[in-house]
Amino acid sequence: MRRVFAALAAALLCASGGAAGSLPGVDQALVESDAMPPKLSAFGLFRGNDPKTPATGIGYALRAPLFSDYTDKHRFISIPVGRKAKILADGTIDFPLGTVLVKSFGWTDVNAARPVETRLLIRRASGWAALPYIWDADGKDATLALGGRRLPVTFKSPDGEVHSIRYAVPNKNQCKECHSLNGEIVPIGPKARNFILDPAASAKLRGVYFENPAALKPAMPQWDDPKSGSVADRARAYLDVNCAHCHNPAGSASNSGLFLRWTDNPAGVNYGIGKRPTAAGRGSGGMDFAIAPGDPAHSFLLYRLESTDPGIAMPELGRSTVHKEGAALLRQWIAEMPKASH
Amino acid sequence: MRFHGFHAATLAVLAVLAAHPAVAKTISVSSTTPDANEKLQEALILAKPGDIVQLGAGVWKLVDGLSLDVANVTVRGAGAGEGGSILDFTGQQGAGEGLLVTSDDVYLTNFAVLNTKGDGIKSKGADRIVYHKLRVEWTAGPKETNGAYGIYPVESTDVLIDSVFVRGASDAGIYVGQSKNIVVRDSIATENVAGIEIENSYDADVHDNIATKNTGGILVFDLPSLPMQGGHNVRIFENIVNDNSTPNFAPKGNIVASVPTGTGVLVMANRHVEIFDNVLADNGTANVMIVGYRYEHKDAKYQPLPRDIVVRGNQHGKAGYAPAFEGGAQIAAALGGSIPPVLWDGAGDAVVLDKVGVLSLNLPDVATPRDQAKPAPADLSKGTPPAALPTIKLPDTMEAKVR
Structure with a gap:
């Protein structure tokens, strides 16, 4: 930079x-x-x-x-x-x-x-x-x-x-x-x-x-700088930029009901917490929830992020490789969520 | 079915129409052009309202999804069967669907989309779209690795799906979601998990279709936590829904993965669905199933019960001989080998005027666990059906395209 x-x-x-x-x-x-x-x-x-x-x-x-x-x-x-x-x-x-x-x-x-x-x-x-x-x-x-x-x-x-x-x-x-x-x-x-x-x-x-x-006061943390914010806040910043351009009520993925803007309620079902797949097809990876708190291995949001298969991968465009560092951040965020909150 | 005939006549009519508008032009693209994928995509981008993008005959080997965002464009091929315009996505490397339409008044006709990695043809926020004489197929037949939806309009007002053929979708062959004023007719859905599915939508007529050899033939669903819900006013009539015997091959987690093999017509949640004058036969679980949404949800606005469901005038063949839901085999054994053709979970309300048996699981609400089911025959013929729904009327401009 x-x-x-x-x-x-x-x-x-x-x-x-x-x-x-x-x-x-x-x-x-x-x-x-x-x-x-x-x-x-x-x-x-x-x-x-x-x-x-x-x-x-x-x-x-x-x-x-x-x-x-x-x-x-x-x-x-x-x-x-x-x-x-x-x-x-x-x-x-x-x-x-x-x-x-x-x-x-x-x-x-x-x-x-x-x-x-x-x-x-x-x-x-x-x-x-x-x-x-x-x-x-x-x-x-x-x-x-x-x-x-x-x-x-x-x-x-x-x-x-x-x-x-x-x-x-x-x-x-x-x-x-x-x-x-x-x-x-x-x-x-x-x-x-x-x-x-x-x-x-x-x-x-x-x-x-x-x-x-x-x-111009950047409120979001820098996703890859632990000093700039908590894991949860950096994960939310990452989701805002990498997902919310489609995943918002007026975006290309409006019909999914999954909304990942910085301003969305991160505890809500529409943020993916305990949310069942909608039109996900193979993207569900056999899992029940986009985000299963405390259980990244059963969170298909992560599964889709870590795939390069066009029938599974998210985002759908602009990516032919897995962003391992971004996925690691989201994995840590989901793992650290209390299971009881689900 | 009109699917395999009348190409020549249709093309002649379209040629006349194409000559009519003063500025509209036909952009022809050939499958043999080098970089055909890029050239076709460019044509779809450069088309102006009123134009026709003409797909040459032949097999198009495509590696990336196509998209159309210009209003009032026709995409027309040389046919959906062999020798027609075959968009083959077997080698697809990107995009969530084969063709994505995001503009209004689009007419798609006479081509095939094969083996997409995700959905076949999707249209989103595309009002007055017409899908006509199309084939969307995963050619290896039912496989969990097939794409989810074949024909997939969503968030649209005025949708016509006419004379299409869809096979092999790992979710629904023809799926209409979060839309209003819908007609699905004269089409064939076979070897999909769900043949035809109307979900979270208002005002739909599904008629004169054949839904055969799917896991479930025709589904009318309403799901929670989505921008548009409260699905209602759907008529399922004069369809043939038979032999839906394909083992469920949907990826787990998706709602259709819970559809028992051998389901004819399935209504889950929704208000005012009329199922009449269909031929329903050889569906091993049930010809008609009416259930509530039984998963945990946190949506206070969501109505999980089926209400005002009407079943009348249908012809029933054999059904209920292989009920593929938990405990189904035991119930069938207790009832002498098979369960009645109509299955109701006991929650919500329905009127069944067909002269066949109804089995109720006697679950009074969606919160009662399934293991507390008390299956027993029920008589649902005494209720008063709501006033009959009117026929769906689409704008004349849409009907004119397929006339």
């Missing part, structure tokens, strides 16, 4: 200097049109089309990121000069027209650490648009992949295990399946409770991009 921010720092210096409404390099008219340009370079989001050097913008990270096959994600926001994002009372961030959330995915040991794909979420007059781009073999530009694609990659996870997978770049619809609220596309990660602005960004710069930057 520190590396990402450092790379961004230089670019940020010029961010406040542009003319109102236009950014150096960024084709704001294209951004705000309904176009889906075949090449990523058309947007002018990067300097020299290097995905780690934004033309302008402000970098950010997340307290708990969505697991995506151990990819490193480089994130930044491009907001047209003269417009500002606003943090709303409920912690969601209202980004202005013309905002682009840019997220590049790669592995340090793949392709000389260059990203393999860059996904854009663009705030257009018609709503948010999600566009997936795959970097070309020569690394000079990236090409729109509306239909998604499987890319064979081999990488090492932090525990040293070598994974050879067919990494799935999502298609445009799959972007929406996760980024969906009441059938409309919305950002997942950037919420005040989960949002970390580049610490190198000056107060002035924050004020350029945000109307009320002081409201």
